[in-house]
Amino acid sequence: MTPQFYFNPPQKWKDSIEHFHTLPNEQVYCLPDAVVQGKRWGAGSNNYLVHQVQQVQGITASVVSIQVHEFSVVTISSATSCCLLQYTLAGQSFARLSGYGMLPLFYNTYSLLYLANGTHQLLLAPGTHHYLYVIPGALLPFFSQNNGTTNQMLERFSNFHTDSFLAAHLPVSVAVKGVLLNLLHPNGNSATVAHRLRSMVNDLIYQFHKQTISSDLPVQSDELRAALAVLAATHLRLPVPQLIHRLCAAFYLQPATLRQHWLRYSGSSPKNSFRQMRLYMALYLLVVEKLSVTYTAHNLGFVHTTHFSAQFIKQYGINPSAATKLVAQ
CATH class of the missing domain: 1.10.10.60 (Homeodomain-like)
Incomplete structure (x- = not known):
């Protein structure tokens, strides 16, 4: 199984990189039936990057976990352009998307974006960072519902545009968090969860539309904290x-x-x-x-x-x- 994009450690440590294919014991987020690709680097190999990839019926879910002990720039190599949902599960970082510019990736926020093929960068502070990426595959057209920026994103994808594009930057609502927990902390047979991936992505698309058309202010404390983070980042x-x-x-x-x-x-x-x-x-x-x-x-x-x-x-x-x-x- 080949990921559509790769995360690469800092060039400074290129001669110390070690590869592994099992999840670290302290790993918090686990995708069922995922292929695991990991890299360790640095003095004592105490920095690591773990990429879990699961593909079901043309849909790709990917969890990327990165632990660093110093400020680090990680590069993201994308062989092909794609539209995706990006969720920040832990940590705060700043991404530089080729042709677009800076995108703050703060805990409890998520983005819908077009990622152009090429090289992108991610500045990480010391600590552990977790991200979830969902490439919706055949479900991508369901994002098009009288939403101007979303339609711009789809047009760029159709025309193989060379510049990345941010369609939306939103707080993780309680409903969205519930879907993510079902995906990342499954109950029961992992194979059953894998076959439910399409249904979960449909739920995430529904919640995306629900949030983009709603003008209601967040009521619950967690949602308010996430909404504050999005506005602060902006x-x-x-x-x-x-x-x-x-x-x-x-x-x-x-x-x-x-x-x-x-x-x-x-x-x-x-x-x-x-x-x-x-x-x-x-x-x-x-x-x-x-x-x-x-x-x-x-x-x-x-x-x-x-x-x-x-x-x-x-x-x-x-x-x-x-x-x-x-x-x-």
């Missing part, structure tokens, strides 16, 4: 006070209520969390997009480059002009 270029104001206005929250809610789920205040996220994004812009320090500061709404540099040094202990030293590439 507006990370705003200075922190403006970003907090934007979130409060969008969800009719008082700043104290936002702070209380955010503390409960992240253990950090919105101010500190967003400051760290923006500096993480700065690292992406400096290393992956290769922007200058001045342009990066301007991109993130800093009036003075010196103020940006001071915050970057406080966060990472290094001048932003030397940011590449922080990242394994």
Whole structure:
């Protein structure tokens, strides 16, 4: 079974890569009847990448789990173009899609996108990251239901467009999470679950349409946290006070209520969390997009480059002009 795209460790560690074909003992998410391809690298081989792939009736489900102990750039090689659903199950990272640009991949959010063939990049912070990719195959036309951006995506796919495209970036709702749990934590015979993959993908498509046409604000705490993450990712270029104001206005929250809610789920205040996220994004812009320090500061709404540099040094202990030293590439 050949995946439509491959994740590759940083070139820095190309001479230390070891291949394996069994799931690590600590693996949390498991696809039934999946083919496992894994790679370890680094000093002591303590970094790893596990790619589980399951294909049923032209539909592909893939779980990618990556553990790194340093900031790392992983490349994604796509031999053919495809449309897919991408779910971030754990971790926070920034992807650079060829022909499109930056896509924040934050926990409890998901995207519908067209991934052009070619090479893409993923900046990962130290920790463990889990992603689920679903390529719907023959079910792809069911995404077309009077949705402008979705139809643009399908048109690009039909015309073999060379640029990637984001059709939607959404929070993982309680209903979506339920479908994902059924897929990744199956009860009973794994073969039965494999044959249910088509039904589960139909459920995910239905939930996608339900979310894109609904104007209701999230009620449950988990859904609110996910919705806040999507909006924060979209507006990370705003200075922190403006970003907090934007979130409060969008969800009719008082700043104290936002702070209380955010503390409960992240253990950090919105101010500190967003400051760290923006500096993480700065690292992406400096290393992956290769922007200058001045342009990066301007991109993130800093009036003075010196103020940006001071915050970057406080966060990472290094001048932003030397940011590449922080990242394994």
